[in-house]
Amino acid sequence: MTVYAIIGGTGLAQLDGLEIREAVYVETPYGAPSADVLRGVYAGEEVLFLARHGQPHRIPPHQVNYRANLWALRQLGARAVLAINAVGGITPSMTTGQLVVPHQIIDYTHGRAQTLFEGELDHVTHVDFSHPYDEAQRQLLIAALRACGYPFSERAVYGCTQGPRLETAAEIQRMERDGCDIVGMTGMPETVLARELELPYACLSLVVNPAAGKGKGPITMAEIDAALGQGMLKVRRVLQQLLGA
Ligand code: HPA
Secondary structure (H helix, E strand, C coil): CCCEEEEECCCCCCCCCCEEEEEECCCECCECCCCCEEEEEECCEEEEEEECCCCCCCCCHHHCCHHHHHHHHHHCCCCEEEEEEEEEECCCCCCCCCEECCCEEEECCCCCCCCCCCCCCCCCCCCCCCCCCCHHHHHHHHHHHHHHCCCEECCCEEEECCCCCCCCHHHHHHHHHHCCCEEECCCCCHHHHHHHCCCCEEEEEEEEEECCCCCCCCCCHHHHHHHHHHHHHHHHHHHHHHHHC
16 A cells, blocks of 8 residues: 655645644654654545654755655655645746646755765665656646646646745746746755655645746745645645545
């Protein structure tokens, strides 16, 4: 049976409706995860839930201990990961409120610990990352989005920036030329660590603002918060649909 781990991002530090059975602190070889992992029942299914930025939200994207988070979820029996994140929209169809299931990622981060394969190793391993997201999990998300009747994009290239600052307009133009549709700060190294741990991983992104230079004025936290409030209600419906199906 698939035990899903849900990693909640900005706007989803807790999963309303999760019947919590236990909160587990997991010590890992990489230090402490962002928060206790919650084991519980959601939409009738056993799930693990982890707040990526801590509970309450306090860890910025570049300081999240991604290695500890993924390792802890694997250790507790996760067999697939659904990651939720808020993003900026770059290409025209990526308007605020849009739900997106990315199929590719470009990594613009630097200095993040991004592999479990280092130190004293028997052999050097290079994981295949041609297709960073697990297609079966992506299709489950897509089916759930269809069943909910929400408009969504089933393909997008996610560009992951370092943060915590937002991008310049020129950086966004460059990312658009590179082929990015959306921009966020937490996709990497989370996605590749799941691959290293052989955990099928897919991500559901919510567009919460036009990326730098794409909107009318500066990006404000107020506009992001407003989009998160509406959007995360839809995200929860999609998760319920996926798990309950
Ligand atoms: N850029 C990077 N990350 C983000 C954005 C953005 O505009 N919005 C939400 N997360």
